[in-house]
Amino acid sequence: MQNKNSIRRLVKNNCACYLGAKHGISNYCCLQDGLCTFFSQNDDLPRCTYFEQGVLPTDEKLEREYKSERNVESEFKTAQPRVNCQKCKATFSANSNRQKYCEKCRDKSANEKSKLRMRQMRKSRLDVTL
Numbered sequence: 001m002q003n004k005n006s007i008r009r010l011v012k013n014n015c016a017c018y019l020g021a022k023h024g025i026s027n028y029c030c031l032q033d034g035l036c037t038f039f040s041q042n043d044d045l046p047r048c049t050y051f052e053q054g055v056l057p058t059d060e061k062l063e064r065e066y067k068s069e070r071n072v073e074s075e076f077k078t079a080q081p082r083v084n085c086q087k088c089k090a091t092f093s094a095n096s097n098r099q100k101y102c103e104k105c106r107d108k109s110a111n112e113k114s115k116l117r118m119r120q121m122r123k124s125r126l127d128v129t130l
């Protein structure tokens with residue numbers, strides 16, 4: 001588990017249940033009433049609902065790693081609306097109902113937009129100099 005240390009750091013800094021040392025137990029979690037799962041040496045891929053809902057979303061990158069490692073993504077997808085991309089017609093899980101394009105097409109259209117913007121900028125600059 002590569003991100004164990006990042007998870008532990010996040011727990012230490014942000015988890016309201018993490019109390020450091022208490023009752024002679026270090027890395028004490030008040031929900032577990034004992035050792036925080038993420039500091040356990042046995043379980044390689046521990047999970048904690050409180051952490052997933054209240055702490056993990058503060059670190060997007062880690063959240064992605066954490067969920068792909070634990071295959072949480074599949075659970076997530078059922079909760080998200082399935083949408084057909086208006087551009088390539090591919091089905092994807094949208095984060096919101098307003099999302100019209102899949103990630104690929106969204107990136108592409110963002111690129112195209114910025115390209116267009118650059119072109120217009122250059123053109124207007126050209127108009128000024130001429």
Ligand SMILES: [Zn+2]
Pocket residue numbers: 085086087088089090101102103104105106
């Ligand atoms: Zn698409």
